[in-house]
Amino acid sequence: MNIVKTSARKIVNADGVTIVLREKDLCYYVDEDAISPLWKGKRFPMETCISGWVMLNSMSAVIEDIYIDDRIPADAYRPTFVKSLAMVPIRSINPIGAIGIYWAHKHSATQEELKMIQALANSTAIAFENTNTFFLLEEANKELTLQIEEKEKQASKLFQINKELKTSRDKISSLYNYI
DSSP: OHHHHHHHHHHTTOSEEEEEEEETTEEEEEEEEESSOOOTTOEEEGGGSHHHHHHHHTSOEEESOGGGOTTSOHHHHTTSSOSEEEEEEESSSSOSEEEEEEESSOOOOOHHHHHHHHHHHHHHHHHHHHHHHHHHHHHHHHHHHHHHHHHHHHHHHHHHHHHHHHHHHHHHHHHHHHO
16 A cells, blocks of 8 residues: 555655555545645545545546535545645445545546556555455355364274274284184
8 A cells, every 4th residue: 555655656746645445334544645734534424425425436536626526525634734636436336445646636537647646546456356365265265174184083083993993803812813
């Protein structure tokens, strides 16, 4: 996330970047890199914020003036430096999050800026999915390791029982030979 937020901010010369992840019906503002604090660590209902709109509609939003767009909860933005923003989904089909880019002055993100941020968001989606796959594989490996250890314990017990049976058989055999 550090690479994503710092790269995004540099790519478009923005005053702030936030990474938002979808948590069921909430937008979780998981990380940010900005000239002053925004919403890091906070959660908002999907329907009440622009990041939710972007995820619900699977499309980017470019807003030159946050105070004239009805998708923006203006009261939430008043205490911040934000005047303009662009928000792109992380993954185009069924987005898992969004990357928000903020400017302290009126700015309309260009098609080129939007393309670069969307490419970064697409790479982020792949990285998140790879990380998730890695953790799933790691969990499966732990489970298999536990199963192997259990099978080894069972095999050891069976080996011991087999050894005891052989000893008993040898004793019985020597008794029959004695008789």
